[in-house]
Amino acid sequence: NAGVTQTPKFQVLKTGQSMTLQCAQDMNHEYMSWYRQDPGMGLRLIHYSVGAGITDQGEVPNGYNVSRSTTEDFPLRLLSAAPSQTSVYFCASSGGMSSYNEQFFGPGTRLTVL
Amino acid sequence: AQSVTQPDIHITVSEGASLELRCNYSYGATPYLFWYVQSPGQGLQLLLKYFSGDTLVQGIKGFEAEFKRSQSSFNLRKPSVHWSDAAEYFCAVGPLGSQGNLIFGKGTKLSVKP
Numbered sequence: 714n715a716g717v718t719q720t721p722k723f724q725v726l727k728t729g730q731s732m733t734l735q736c737a738q739d740m741n742h743e744y745m746s747w748y749r750q751d752p753g754m755g756l757r758l759i760h761y762s763v764g765a766g767i768t769d770q771g772e773v774p775n776g777y778n779v780s781r782s783t784t785e786d787f788p789l790r791l792l793s794a795a796p797s798q799t800s801v802y803f804c805a806s807s808g809g810m811s812s813y814n815e816q817f818f819g820p821g822t823r824l825t826v827l
Numbered sequence: 828a829q830s831v832t833q834p835d836i837h838i839t840v841s842e843g844a845s846l847e848l849r850c851n852y853s854y855g856a857t858p859y860l861f862w863y864v865q866s867p868g869q870g871l872q873l874l875l876k877y878f879s880g881d882t883l884v885q886g887i888k889g890f891e892a893e894f895k896r897s898q899s900s901f902n903l904r905k906p907s908v909h910w911s912d913a914a915e916y917f918c919a920v921g922p923l924g925s926q927g928n929l930i931f932g933k934g935t936k937l938s939v940k941p
Contacts, residue, residue: 753933755934803871815859815861820870
């Protein structure tokens, strides 16, 4: 199993550009989520999904879109990048109650917005 | 409101010394409890978890944590720190019966002196 994979590892954008961060998992987990990590702030939940076709907002959803068309994939879209979105982004998946909500994390995407 | 507090932002210990990282949570019932470790430039790795039963749980890399219901705490300990333990440590709580969302503390950075 590859676990949770994320692409790209690094990305530099200009203000106003759009892009999609990719996330995939091969553990057949129903639950997937996106976090951003900023110094001194810990991890903050952006969006999450409890299954294909179902998504919901987390703590800091503004400026981000998600969709979940398959169990495996959960892309995060930045519609119009802003410098405030410079961060490290982590995708995670969980088997839910069957695994006591333990989350498995991808390696992260480091995004810089100029 | 649900929250996780890690009171120490940065701790420095000497190699071979003992370590205790503090974690307190605010939640209406006993949640699932986790400790994750993040080495520089890496994703998050699960150290240990508590769901129920014995309040002292053992994890990987020689770490252990003790759940104290009366103090709403889940402190992480290691009897003898190694230089490779230098990393950032995150405590997280996951409510029972949820879709899988975890609430993270802001993290404690551990430095190890030779």
